Amino acid sequence: MDLRAHVSSSGYVLDDAQLDAVARLEELAARRRGVYLHGPVGRGKSFLADALFDVLPEPKKRVHFHAFFQELHRLISARLRQRGAVAKAVKELVGRAEVLAFDELHVHDVGDAMLLTRLLEELQDRAVMIIATSNFPPDGLLPDPLYHDHFLPGIALVKKLMDPVELNGAQDYRHLHGAPRSRFETGRIVTRTDLPRTPVTLDVNGRAITALGTEGTTVWFGFGDLCERPTSTQDYLVLARRFDDWVITGVPRLGTCHRETRQRFANVVDVLVDADVRLTLVSDHPLSDVLDGEVRDLVRTASRLELINTTG
Incomplete structure (x- = not known):
């Protein structure tokens, strides 16, 4: 796997912060270790996460966090009276994927935070490699102080299943x-x-x-x-x-x-x-x-x- 060559083939010239992140992503991918890519907007997180996903072998699945959670809620509701509803819903959504990529992971609702914790538990049991992008470091998820403590077990799972990689270059590329x-x-x-x-x-x-x-x-x-x-x-x-x-x-x-x-x-x-x-x-x-x-x-x-x- 040559992530740097794949990124270079896109024609983009990477800045120093992106080059450092690419080196780190290559090292984590070689160990099949999950990645939590975070940093300010416009630094290229989604671009690098997509590139990493592209070079990883099948079976894999890329989803948007909002859309995935909508479908997860729907499937759980349909099985509400069944035992193991969450596990069955995750199995249906993830299928045989050994890599699952989330774009724009952020949590502001305590209900979604609890469900995300259950989702991470299921993905851990299935040994799924997770790639996630976020504007927040793991400890910044569910930032509302009224509810943040409720998500500490979920944050612990994020750190257990993924290595945080910060992308914090000086340039916001959205404005170019x-x-x-x-x-x-x-x-x-x-x-x-x-x-x-x-x-x-x-x-x-x-x-x-x-x-x-x-x-x-x-x-x-x-x-x-x-x-x-x-x-x-x-x-x-x-x-x-x-x-x-x-x-x-x-x-x-x-x-x-x-x-x-x-x-x-x-x-x-x-x-x-x-x-x-x-x-x-x-x-x-x-x-x-x-x-x-x-x-x-x-x-x-x-x-x-x-x-x-x-x-x-």
Whole structure:
């Protein structure tokens, strides 16, 4: 396995921090040791994790953390009264894979934290090599001090099954682009926009979510309906498959919102980036004010929103 040659064949020139990480990843892969690649946004974590996954032998499986957890929840719910429901769900999802790659692993919900602990226990029993990327070091997962202690057994498993590798170069490569490279990057931040006349009620995962309107594959939401009510990441995943052009109106200064509201908004942005959905934000405030204040875990969200085209 020559990870460096594989990366070089992509045409990218690696910086010193990335070269150091590649050397470490090669050493861990040779021992079939799990990898937890973490660091600030835009440093190339997903790129290097994907390259490592590419050079590892089959059987292997690459999944996005949000989508995987949505399906895991669904399968467990379908077997709720069965003994060993979690083990059976993991077996169905992972199959024969000996390598499982997670992109964007982050935990902010105590329920998901408990389920992640069970998932890691099952993967340990199956001797699956795990590759994960995250903006947080292991000890920074589930950062809310009200719940962090509940996830200490899960953090211990993360450290047991994976070696942390920090990627912390000086350059944020997300900010070096010229023309938009994705549909998401064609989005906008505006102060006003035309709105549909008739609100609609959308059936999502058996629950009703109010939208300001829809037209083809475009959907309009009020910030309050989408983020201040108890919606979930699973809801956003379903909606992102249904609509590829989102408009969210009335976006406030997030520092004035409850923690749960801010986290829902961050989850919306994560899902739309991954699904490559165009996002238009309508706000009376510039992006710098929207993201200003003592807000937890909006560094990644800020970096992603700075990719979209801003207009008045």
